[in-house]
Amino acid sequence: MSGSVNKVILVGNLGRDPESRTFQTGGKMVTLSLATSERWKDRTSGEQRERTEWHRVVIMSEGLVTVAERYLRKGSKVYLEGQLRTRKWQDQAGQDCYATEVVLGGFNASLVLLDKAQGGPGRNDYSGYGDTPGAGGGGDAGSGPEAAADAGARDDLDDDVPF
Amino acid sequence: MSGSVNKVILVGNLGRDPESRTFQTGGKMVTLSLATSERWKDRTSGEQRERTEWHRVVIMSEGLVTVAERYLRKGSKVYLEGQLRTRKWQDQAGQDCYATEVVLGGFNASLVLLDKAQGGPGRNDYSGYGDTPGAGGGGDAGSGPEAAADAGARDDLDDDVPF
Amino acid sequence: MSGSVNKVILVGNLGRDPESRTFQTGGKMVTLSLATSERWKDRTSGEQRERTEWHRVVIMSEGLVTVAERYLRKGSKVYLEGQLRTRKWQDQAGQDCYATEVVLGGFNASLVLLDKAQGGPGRNDYSGYGDTPGAGGGGDAGSGPEAAADAGARDDLDDDVPF
Amino acid sequence: MSGSVNKVILVGNLGRDPESRTFQTGGKMVTLSLATSERWKDRTSGEQRERTEWHRVVIMSEGLVTVAERYLRKGSKVYLEGQLRTRKWQDQAGQDCYATEVVLGGFNASLVLLDKAQGGPGRNDYSGYGDTPGAGGGGDAGSGPEAAADAGARDDLDDDVPF
DNA sequence: TTTT
DNA sequence: TTTT
Numbered sequence: 174m175s176g177s178v179n180k181v182i183l184v185g186n187l188g189r190d191p192e193s194r195t196f197q198t199g200g201k202m203v204t205l206s207l208a209t210s211e212r213w214k215d216r217t218s219g220e221q222r223e224r225t226e227w228h229r230v231v232i233m234s235e236g237l238v239t240v241a242e243r244y245l246r247k248g249s250k251v252y253l254e255g256q257l258r259t260r261k262w263q264d265q266a267g268q269d270c271y272a273t274e275v276v277l278g279g280f281n282a283s284l285v286l287l288d289k290a291q292g293g294p295g296r297n298d299y300s301g302y303g304d305t306p307g308a309g310g311g312g313d314a315g316s317g318p319e320a321a322a323d324a325g326a327r328d329d330l331d332d333d334v335p336f
Numbered sequence: 337m338s339g340s341v342n343k344v345i346l347v348g349n350l351g352r353d354p355e356s357r358t359f360q361t362g363g364k365m366v367t368l369s370l371a372t373s374e375r376w377k378d379r380t381s382g383e384q385r386e387r388t389e390w391h392r393v394v395i396m397s398e399g400l401v402t403v404a405e406r407y408l409r410k411g412s413k414v415y416l417e418g419q420l421r422t423r424k425w426q427d428q429a430g431q432d433c434y435a436t437e438v439v440l441g442g443f444n445a446s447l448v449l450l451d452k453a454q455g456g457p458g459r460n461d462y463s464g465y466g467d468t469p470g471a472g473g474g475g476d477a478g479s480g481p482e483a484a485a486d487a488g489a490r491d492d493l494d495d496d497v498p499f
Numbered sequence: 500m501s502g503s504v505n506k507v508i509l510v511g512n513l514g515r516d517p518e519s520r521t522f523q524t525g526g527k528m529v530t531l532s533l534a535t536s537e538r539w540k541d542r543t544s545g546e547q548r549e550r551t552e553w554h555r556v557v558i559m560s561e562g563l564v565t566v567a568e569r570y571l572r573k574g575s576k577v578y579l580e581g582q583l584r585t586r587k588w589q590d591q592a593g594q595d596c597y598a599t600e601v602v603l604g605g606f607n608a609s610l611v612l613l614d615k616a617q618g619g620p621g622r623n624d625y626s627g628y629g630d631t632p633g634a635g636g637g638g639d640a641g642s643g644p645e646a647a648a649d650a651g652a653r654d655d656l657d658d659d660v661p662f
Numbered sequence: 663m664s665g666s667v668n669k670v671i672l673v674g675n676l677g678r679d680p681e682s683r684t685f686q687t688g689g690k691m692v693t694l695s696l697a698t699s700e701r702w703k704d705r706t707s708g709e710q711r712e713r714t715e716w717h718r719v720v721i722m723s724e725g726l727v728t729v730a731e732r733y734l735r736k737g738s739k740v741y742l743e744g745q746l747r748t749r750k751w752q753d754q755a756g757q758d759c760y761a762t763e764v765v766l767g768g769f770n771a772s773l774v775l776l777d778k779a780q781g782g783p784g785r786n787d788y789s790g791y792g793d794t795p796g797a798g799g800g801g802d803a804g805s806g807p808e809a810a811a812d813a814g815a816r817d818d819l820d821d822d823v824p825f
Numbered sequence: 826t827t828t829t
Numbered sequence: 830t831t832t833t
Contacts, residue, residue, distance in 0.1 A: 176347065176413070176741075176774050176775055176776050176777075177346075177347050177348045177349075177371070177372035177373055177374070177774070178345060178346060178347035178348070178372065178415075178741055178772070178774055179346060179348075179372040179374070179389055179391075180344070180345040180346070181343070181344050181345075181420065182341060182343040182344075182345070182508065183340075183341060183342060183343070183420075184339065184340050184341035184510075184578055184611065184613070185340045185341070185342075185831075185832080186340075186830095186831040186832045187830085187831060188830030188831045188832095189830050189831080206830060206831080207831080208340070208830075208831040208832070209340035209341065209342040209831095210340055210831085210832075210833090211340070211342070212833095213442075223833095225830095225831080225832090226342055226419075226420060226421060226422065227422070227830075227831090228342075228420060228422075247830075247831075248831060248832075249831090250339070250613065250831090250832080252341075252510055252578070252665075252667055254770070256389075257344065257346075257389060257391060257420075257436075257438075258389060259389065259390070259391075259436070264427060264429060264431045264433070265429060265431070266427060266428060266429035266431065268427045268428070268429065268431070268433070270427070270431070270433050270434075271433075271434065271435060271436075272434055272436075273420075273422070273434075273435075273436030275420075279376075280769065280770070280772075281743070281769070281770050281772060283667070283769075283770060285510065285665050285666070285667055286665055287510070287576065287613050287665050288615075289614075289615060289828095289829095339578075339611050339612055339613050339832075339833085340611070340831095340832080341578055341609070341611055345671065347673075347741055347774065347776070413776065415502075415504055415673055415741070417607070443606065443607070443609075444580070444606070444607050444609060446504070446606075446607060448502050448503070448504055448673065449502055450502050450673070450739065450776050451502075451778075452777075452778060502673065502739070503672075503673050503674045503675075503697070503698035503699055503700070504671060504672060504673035504674070504698065504741075505672060505674075505698040505700070505715060505717075506670070506671040506672070507669070507670050507671075507746065508667060508669040508670075508671070509666075509667060509668060509669070509746075510665065510666050510667035511666045511667070511668075511827075511828080512666075512826095512827040512828045513826085513827060514826030514827045514828095515826050515827080532826060532827080533827080534666070534826075534827045534828070535666035535667065535668040535827095535828095536666055536827085536828075536829090537666070537668070538829095539768075549829095551826095551827080551828090552668055552745075552746060552747060552748065553748070553826075553827090554668075554746060554748075573826080573827070574827060574828075575827090576665070576827090576828080578667075582715075583670065583672075583715060583717060583746075583762075583764075584715060585715065585716070585717075585762065590753065590755060590757045590759075591755060591757070592753065592754060592755035592757065594753045594754070594755065594757070594759070596753075596757070596759050596760070597759070597760065597761060597762075598760055598762075599746075599748070599760075599761075599762030601746075605702075615832095615833095665828080665829080666827095666828080
């Protein structure tokens with residue numbers, strides 16, 4: 174289909190440190206476990222309720238992989254933008270199973286750190302890596318996030334699906 | 337967690353007619369099967385490739401349920417905005433399975449029809465139902481989308497998960 | 500036109516404290532001055548460059564007005580979602596002038612505080628006010644953000660346009 | 663500031679054909695005049711009201727410039743994603759004037775055609791140019807949108823601001 | 826005018 | 830598993 178958009182925007186905290194994997198082809202990917210939550214007052218009981226959602230995030234862009242490895246930690250708060258992707262596989266009983274991930278790869282992927290002070294680098298001029306240059310002032314599209322992993326390599330990760 | 341955002345924006349076409357279900361409690365929900373796709377040139381082979389992603393969309397907001405039932409059909413193109421929600425259940429083999437849906441319910445859900453002429457109403461002044469009023473000119477927040485279904489009712493739908 | 504979307508998403512810091520105004524009709528609005536900035540390496544010179552953008556944000560939703568007054572201060576970091584609106588007026592020389600604002604009013608407006616500790620309330624269960632309930636668990640759409648100000652009242656603010 | 667996001671998402675129709683300009687430096691930019699509108703029922707009078715908003719859109723990305731020139735026409739419906747940028751200048755009376763544009767340049771800019779049949783190319787495999795590859799299947803970031811124009815060149819366009 |  |  175032409176003319177489609179597939180976009181996810183999340184702001185939340187990491188439930189654990191990022192996990193890196195290297196492909197045989199040299200590429201790298203990082204997975205995050207990101208929590209978002211919402212609160213509301215129950216309509217009938219009037220009590221506070223809360224629901225936490227856990228998102229599996231897969232970072233494929235070379236630039237964003239670097240940012241994630243360097244600056245993200247368990248507890249980090251981030252803004253991110255990616256795409257939905259659902260993978261399907263058969264469990265031992267031959268049943269179809271599905272896992273949906275938020276993939277940051279290629280264009281229109283962003284990762285912005287929202288923590289005050291990460292204790293890491295002097296200044297975190299890395300953040301917003303995927304959302305930066307802009308053409309309005311001599312921008313430079315050359316150093317941004319790039320699709321890194323390739324399809325063949327990706328496939329052999331199918332078995333670690335249930336996050 | 338305070339301070340989180342969970343947002344999905346999709347533009348795509350319906351793979352089949354919307355499906356409605358009524359809860360014992362009187363509420364209603366509609367599910368959509370929405371396709372988005374992307375094309376790119378393969379880096380190595382140079383050939384055109386295409387990948388289609390299917391999204392399970394669940395509409396809970398009363399207003400948006402009405403819009404969906406009335407104006408959406410197989411093939412309709414829509415813009416929609418909702419939240420990610422993953423449900424977990426056990427298959428017969430006792431394995432954990434997951435299904436992620438895009439839920440349109442409560443605030444910040446939108447459904448905007450993008451087809452030229454739906455053949456339905458004289459003018460499609462329904463579209464953008466969830467994205468409209470605005471306060472900038474005597475807006476009216478009273479007739480908008482509202483959370484409809486309740487959790488217990490939702491549970492008995494678990495068996496139709498693999499979309 | 501049917502079928503349109505007008506959405507702005509910003510993450511940035513307040514340049515000064517929020518400013519409140521009360522309408523004769525009793526409604527209230529709050530304006531924010533929000534900075535976003537981006538950095539990039541100049542393509543030719545190779546030097547770091549930075550560009551800061553200032554956004555005039557107008558909050559009309561009753562609920563979000565309350566949140567802004569209570570918890571936002573100069574320096575606060577926020578995620579917000581609103582709509583673009585351009586107002587036009589004549590300056591003394593009879594020239595057309597324009598001012599574009601990001602308006603948070605009606606549906607699909609959000610304000611999420613991103614600061615670690617605001618020093619205010621025990622817990623900041625206010626944040627995400629406009630992005631919360633969700634229908635997936637007995638949600639309640641009744642207490643959310645609502646369009647507050649009315650058009651007539653708004654008009655007499657036209658003179659403070661150049662922000 | 664690190665950690666900021668400046669994003670605009672619009673779906674609307676072009677009020678006139680795209681306008682192209684070439685810089686002395688060889689770069690190109692295209693401007694669009696895009697309408698979004700919303701309808702609501704007036705709270706007091708109960709009558710239908712409508713408000714149309716016109717957005718000035720500036721496309722700087724090389725790839726998106728090409729797409730815009732080739733496939734967009736007056737009346738075209740598009741989804742686009744860009745950034746807010748406000749420019750300031752003095753009118754003849756020495757008054758400060760401002761113009762805010764939605765800029766599509768650099769990363770995270772998208773332009774997706776939503777018309778059924780543009781009468782142009784066999785299939786519109788151009789659309790979604792800025793939102794496509796994705797790393798999940800042998801993606802290719804090399805042919806995407808790039809920042810094109812430079813700042814000096816941009817400046818001599820200041821006089822056509824009031825759109 | 827913010828932030829790093 | 831995060832966060833408040």
